[in-house]
Amino acid sequence: MSASHAATGRVAEGGVTAAPGGALSRGLRIGLLFGPTVFGVTAAGVALPQVSAALEAGSAAVAWVLIAHALALGVGTALFGRFADSWGVRTSLLAGSAVLAVGAIACVAAPNLGVLVAGRLLLATGSGAMAAGGLALLAMTAPELRARCLAVYGAVMAVFAAAAPLLGGLVTAWPSWRATVALPVLSLLAVPFCLPLVTRPGSGQRIDYAGAAALAGAAGALLVAIQSGTLGLPGPVAIGLAAVALLLGAWVLRRKDGFVPRPVVADRRFVLAMVIGVGIFGGLFATMYAVPQLLAREYGWSVLEVGAALLPGAVVGAVGSRMAGSLTARWGRTVLAGVAAAAGLTLGYAGLAGGGPWPVVVGAALGLAAFAVAQVVLTAEMSGRIPPPQRGAGMGLLNLTFFVGGGAGSAICGALAGPLGLTAALAVVAVFPLVAAVVAVASR
Template sequence: MTSRLVDRASAKAAVSVGAVSAAIRLGTLFGPAVFGVTAAGVALPEVALALRAGPAVAWVLTVHALALGIGTAVFGRLADSWGVRAALAVGSFVLAAGTLACFAAPNLGLLIAGRLVLAAGSGAMTSCALALLAAADTAERPKLLATYGGIMAIFAAGATLAGGIATTWLSWRVTLVLPALSLLAVPFCVPLATRRGSRRPIDAIGAALLTLAVSSLVLLIQSQALSLPLGAVAAIGGVVALCALGLNRRVRRRPEGFVPLPVATDAGFWLAALIGTGVYGGLFAMMYAAPQILGKTYGWAVLSIGFALLPGAVLGAVSSRRASRLGTVTSRRLLAGVAAATAAAMAIAGTAGGGPYILVAATSLALASFAVTQVVITGEMSARLPIPRRGAGMGLLNLTFFVGGGIGSAVAGALAPWMGLPGSVAATACFPLIAAVVALTRVRPPRQ
């Protein structure tokens, strides 16, 4: 009874500031996490030149994608156990420490270490924003998600522009720490975090197994870009398999552990994960390939590319707002339609006659798919997951999303030497296409 009263108080606190205001706060808390990969990619040539780093500079992006996904899952579980307010406090400290480390790093090794810490803190901001979104009052959630989706679209569409401005006018170091902008939103989000944690102990072994499994998987899919030897690739593959088996056994033995059994065995969760993986995979592939094609093939400057992608934010805001007002079935159809349009545009853009504006259109549609996915999947899973598991469930869900994004960019990078960048764009159109197909799959209500 007490927990119900606390949860109602939490919902009333969120509504008291207004749904639009709460959405802006939470979107600003999550949004800068997008800059960690897409904006930072713009600065890599400057990083390599300043630190005299060769191909190893790719680790600056790899460790960030890795730690961001893991941080999201770990802090999602901590938000359930300790409460969002405590998770925000710890995450803010980690994010600030990583930011300072990146500014002070004298060489590539220390810079990579700083980026790892930075991304873990950024993952905390992401998981806390999602936990607060999921805890919003059911009646206010559609309005909240509509504005939140628009804010996320603005951050995603403006990533290249933000990276270009920071690198050109300030420093590549500033570009690499743009996720720290989330710290500005923390004081405004703390009043929304009123629900107490469950105080359940954290399953450290489960967390370690998941961390090692995901770390190895990300290294495995990035092995070609990182030029890893065949023996190392085989060893990493073995670690992935062993950790997967160990994690499966751990979940069975600890049903309420780091990966809750009801979440791991929920078909609706895995369908949502597959949709997000496809959408993020397409978006990250486009954000990797499109700026390079527009710059190298068509001679566009970085700032011009950034401005050209801004209309994608408008498209994403309009689409996500529309999705928030629709029922589950209709919103899924909208998501499927936008994802299918993204796949078609990517396939056309990847052909020789696509042209720069088709490429911009494909990227804009990928941004719109991202925004709609945030609204539709977050809304569905918020209603599907019980309150004690929402932080963990949303954290694990977004872990799969970020891993999917890493796979998308890795596939595009691996195919580029063989097919060229345009060919890699056409090939990675399969990601949003898969998302479109899965989005039309009927979702059964969760078992009570």
């Protein structure tokens, strides 16, 4: 089908009018909207040593620069996924743009770590709106264009993942780490080009705000419980927080027609995709927390050297994600499992056997590659599997799980770094990508 024919629009699955534009144009625009969200972790992680020094904060404390971002990005994606279904993608993107801009200003002007973390919460919430909008626009793509659109989107996402470590190093070196932690604001440049792709109005359905708040509370309580030792919280408080997380999560799941759509979470394939994503994101976030600090402290590497060293592995992810996008679901998961297993084994070796900086660098680079491949494989599978009326909520919930898993990975690594050291902590969090690899192979 030609791009001009596609531009005339048609009724796609579920009675949704396909948005205008060819697959190449759509995939590029959506990728540019979603892509800068990866800078919140992969670029910001490179700047953590400078954040720690400038704000006089310990390594465990600065982990919250990534943990808070992961939590708010997941919650923002899930919440704005619901907003996109109810209000329409256009309104959701515009509202999210305002939140993103305010968060970026707060990050750049932050006088201390507390304000920086608060700014990152706002920044990530707005970035979640960009992610949710991108996922909704992918869902609006006509079925006959979706495969190619996803391939282009995946290639763009991989380019962002590949560029993030080096860009983080360059921006941290000049002008400042403050600009690095606010890089997700670049999504705003793509918003005007994505608004014309919106053709489906909002459904006007009621949004379960109580369920959204409870789900956010459950995720936050879980992450604080994991970090309880680092935060100096007594054991009973940590146990209480974990119990609160479980109770709130159970309450949300029991609500009929609530924030979490029951038919979606009852789908076994959806649950397995959640587990795979948690493993990939948990390993990557933990690695991007530990590796830049480890290389800077123990080997004296500069932020530019760290970024440049991670670039080749991210390029491998760009190639792998492009290849995975053209494969069937079975073989796409095989590629994903292979890259995740390689990342986990390398990190485990680096943590247990040492061997200098390069095993650590290779493990981190493979983690970036696994992230890029997972973006394409899991998005393609689930966006086509979830029914259109629940797609915004379902994809938002899926990404919430991924990012909370990422935050948990960072929190666990930060909690273990004190008693064990960063190198040994990496060996422990290597379990995350290894579990993802096993589940990806078993669920093909």
